[in-house]
Amino acid sequence: MSEQAVVSLRNVTKSFGAGGVTALQSIDLDVRPGEFVSLIGPSGCGKSTLLRVVGDLVEPSSGEVIVNGKSARQARRDRDYGIVFQDAVLYDWRTVEKNIALPLELLGWDKGRQTERVRELLELVELQGFGSHRPWQLSGGMQQRVSIARALSFAPALLLMDEPFGALDEMTRERLNSELLRIWQASGSTVIFVTHSISEAVFLSTRTVVMSRRPGRIAAIVDVDLAQPRNADTREEPRFFELVTEVRDRLREGGLDEESTAPGEGELVVSEETP
Amino acid sequence: MSEQAVVSLRNVTKSFGAGGVTALQSIDLDVRPGEFVSLIGPSGCGKSTLLRVVGDLVEPSSGEVIVNGKSARQARRDRDYGIVFQDAVLYDWRTVEKNIALPLELLGWDKGRQTERVRELLELVELQGFGSHRPWQLSGGMQQRVSIARALSFAPALLLMDEPFGALDEMTRERLNSELLRIWQASGSTVIFVTHSISEAVFLSTRTVVMSRRPGRIAAIVDVDLAQPRNADTREEPRFFELVTEVRDRLREGGLDEESTAPGEGELVVSEETP
Amino acid sequence: GGGDEDDEAAAEDLTPVTLQSKWVVQAQFAGYYAAVDQGFYEDEGLDVTIRAGGPDIVPEQVVAGGQAEFGINWLDSLLATRDQGQGLVNIAQVFTRSGMTEVTWKDTGLDEITKLEGKKVGVWLGGNEHKLFAALTKNGLDPQQDVEIVAQPFDMNLFLSREVDAAAAMTYNELAQVLEVENPDTGELYTEEELNVFRMSELGTGALEDGIFVREDWIADTENQDVAKRFLKASFRGWIYCRDNPDSCVDIVLENGPTLGAGHQAWQMNEINDLIWPAPLGVGIMDPESFEITNQIATDYKIIKTPATDDAYRTDIAEAALAELEDEDTTGEDWEKPEVEVTPGGE
Amino acid sequence: MAYAASATARPPLLDRERTRNAAASVGLFLAVLIALWALWEGFKAFGESTGLRLGQFEANDRTMPHIHDIVSTLFEPSRRNGPLLIDVLWDAALFTAKEAAVGFTLGALIGFVLGALLAHFVLLQRGFLPYIVASQTIPILAVAPMVVVWVNPRLPPGLKDWGAVAVISAYLTFFPVAINTLRGLTSVDPRALELMRSYAAGSWKVLWKLRVPAALPFIFAALKIAAPASVVGAIIGELPASIQNGLGGAILNFNQYYVTAPTRLWATNLIAALLGISFFLVVLLAERLAVRRAPEHVA
């Protein structure tokens, strides 16, 4: 199994600082080639940290991370993956175009190809006409789309995406969902995808990993056995709703198993002075 | 009508730079006291800009903005509103607690009351134990919750919220939805709320303003005549689904009226080299 | 410096040498600039570059470091350097007497050096203070204990503003600077009548000043001895020229120092001539008696640990140079110091 | 970036406003000039008439020459029958400018490279930074002779003397550049660095594509400090190098004769200051061209 796994985590634990927060605890996970794995879990449970560990951007406190049969570090060095961060992380001194072209520059693509590719991508994320804008001239969602375009630019075989569609409206989001699926299928790449939308997770993925509240553990793994290719109809299938319900249930269990903050607890006492 | 309006926009237009992007065009809107108005619209249509205009953080290119019967500037000076930005905007040099206490400090609350209030708020947003962390030690969703807590801290009569729950998981989001409704009802405050979630907009608001694609215009206003108080059952009501569908339809219309990017157009040509 | 790279062709067969002077361009070094200007060095087959001095230039350091063949400094300073083990040797003592003075205001009543007890006394530190210390000691005052020594800047302001009770002044420079200033109370220039001037030469502590020195190992070479002889010969000619044509020399100095005041330089030229001429032994020849006084002062003030010997100077090269100048008046016995007017502001 | 999404805090200026602002600031500059002049002359007059003494300070023509005297000195002959002082100083300023320009270039380069090295190699920083600091506390006048004695013989004839001055000028210039570069290069947003790491970009690429652009505000602040400093360095360097044709020689002379002609030193300072200001302006211009980012980041 781990022989063929694209990503393989063995007993990975990550805590920040001496005696600080434990973000990940004993994570075991294998992602097979061509899989589309969604990570879902309560805020602060360690999803981003997990992605960072896979990308060798953060070192695990213990445990082993194998990517494409080599160490995470080596995989990073080999540029085996592309990543979309939770916040856009654009460089203010570069135009939108140049932000998207950044990985291409680093890969040494020639100018002509870069321009062509950037044009395609701008169209994909519907930012035609904003190529020469600066990041701070864009809305939040537009920035996120730039960062998606940047990650897709060099078509990495492994895509790590941290809530890429979080700041997008439903229509754009659905369109990009379909595009992402199309790209994924056409290229046979592997995707690890963090989202807070249960239906998005179910719609997109072949497996959904449900994480539990801090310290982040894997609470459940739900196999999403919906037919491929998926499309608007998929969302109407009964199995889709079943799976959504199942993920939601797993999430509730996972969310409650550590801290039992019953809803209603921690209510806000409305301050006396309403000015 | 404008007599009693909390926020009243008259023919407001905002364009950036000379001959640049027009973010808002001829916006007319009145928000009555005690209303909960949601803004929904495609990414980049001008929702954040609209909120900023109301908050006097950006000056409209033309048109008039009246808040609480006075100019937007005066209203800001009188601290008539609290705002949650699309990104958290926390000060790195302050701990979580101190970030939340910032408006209280500025209002001159005494230390004891501040501490008490911050404790309540940390509980509300489920960040107990993170009070003395620094912003960069938090996950994206946690940061957003800090910024929500900060906006709620001094219980402003007008709340401007820009996708406050965008980075939160479904459970936390639902809980905070309920909390927000509770606070809104208990305090009789007015809320303008930007969201990308149609169901969230319908669930929360008394009116939903649908904005159209760039240049941002008001495409439709949907009155949400669901009974108050709303709760988990509300989401099961047929009227809820009707309204969701209506907003979705309005949104589609608005989304298409300017640029007609048929889905499928702008497809991504998968790059040849899959490494 | 004075050495512009002008005519390359002519310079080809000339021997290039460098002279490091003690201070910035001024009439104090007029003889050398005149020798350049009048072609005296060239006549001797030398291409001389004069490097101006400054507050952070120690000529001995420059010469010992091989950056210049010839250096000019006060003799006591040279002795101190030798005492530190540096092989430098004086080959010509150009100034035959000391021009250093200590001045006080007449109206303070400090008309005797002994009255400086407990007073603030300004002097330049860094090898220039010993003559004064000697004078104080000679008059029963311990320079470390009985007076308050102040490191004096290069201008005379602290004297004029009466921040100190006494200040060091060279006859050819600072003294004139005081006289070139208007007394705000009278609207007239200050006059010498308003000052008490204690001359080190009169107090018997006139350690010798400007002399030319070279490295011992350099001068051991006979070819270099010839170079040195030619250098001295031309330099002496320069000084003789300046004695006989002071106005022309002032112009030459001004040429080299575009920011200098003409009046002040004229005064300085005159006073410098007074320190050189008459030179009873011939210009540049060390007077053993004066050498001993200097040596004594240096020893007494622990600038040097062991008294210097006669090895510190040699007169043979200067004598050889003088021998070739038989036609000229090399002693200036008949020279009379002319009067030079003080000009306001030294203009 | 966290702040990228926000609009400008300060609304962009209209052309009309910009012109008005420019006019206003020129007006203000003149106002300050006049105010300073009035203050100076007023204080002097007051001090002279009351015989005011503050510690050592006493207002008179020597401590506070009339401003108009300082300016008019420039247009008087530098001495009897000599050229105008301004001509002499102009030549000197040009000479010094040449040394300072080379010194600045050299110093800025060294400072930048040093800052970059220290930023990349923590060990280097821990090992050497203290001694770089130490090198700067060594009074330049003490080492300058060493520099001249060591550097001069190794320079080609065309660079002799003034080349050594440039080295001294560089020595006084590089430190602020190194410190600010170090700070700037290490102030990069950690998330922006993570992005580069994800591309396995080598340190060289990270430096040019991320760290340097992000550090530009720091670097330009340093260059603005370094520009006038290089003029100072050149002037100071002229002393041990025995150079008399530059402003250093002039300053030293006027320094020496301060009591007899104080206005000349002030006038020379004026020229030195103008030279420094023009160096500063060149850097400012370069900054305007190089830094194109959110308006609120360009001060």
Place this chain on the structure above:
Amino acid sequence: MRSRLRRAAREWLPAALVFVAGIAIWEGAVRGFGIENFLLPAPWDIIGTLVDDWGELSSAAFFTFREALAGFVIGCSAGFLVAAAIARFRLLRTAIMPYAIAAGAIPIIAFAPITNNWFGVTGMSSKIAIAAILCFFPMLVNTMKGLTSVPASSIELMRSYAASELTIFRRVRVPTSLPYVFAGLKVGTVLAMIGAIVGDYFGGSPGALGVEIRRWVGIFAFDQAWAGIVLASALGIVFYGSVAVAERLAMGWHPSVRGARPE
């Protein structure tokens, strides 16, 4: 405890090693190449002199350090305040900057006679003035950059609270500008030391380090002169180091201090 020791070792060991190696190379070079004492004395001789003349040297160094410290405090405060004024009132910039640059472009040797004239040669004040003028400009430029490099969103938040300019200044601009301010302060420490020492070259009270160094050089006592220089450098490092420590305490949150992981 153990790890604390280890961390301290990690921080200080490289400097110590370089120190030892540097001294060894220096000593070796001086002996090996026969570098003349008047260019660079051997460390061993300098150390010997330091020990022998400790009393005189240390009191001179301390005197000068006090001048530098006072000048530093005055110059940096002035730089900060003027920067604050300029950052707040943009129009002031064109009105004031030329004078500030002028202060940064006039060399010490030109200031010396003027400060000597104004504040006297014998006291500390003229050296303090020189040190202050030297610190002023770097502090001004850095602070100004820092105060105006605040992300717009940070300011917007404050504006939404109708915070006064003063409040924004205190709570946002100052914290954001700290990295710049501390860079300015660091540069200021060494400039203050230089100013105080070099100021002495142009007259001062005996017992000040610069006066003594100048005097020693004049009588070719280079061992003493260099002992003085070494002492001045040591004080400079201590001075700089204390600012660096203050910076760490004040700026723990900043990437440059908390250590963004380099590639």
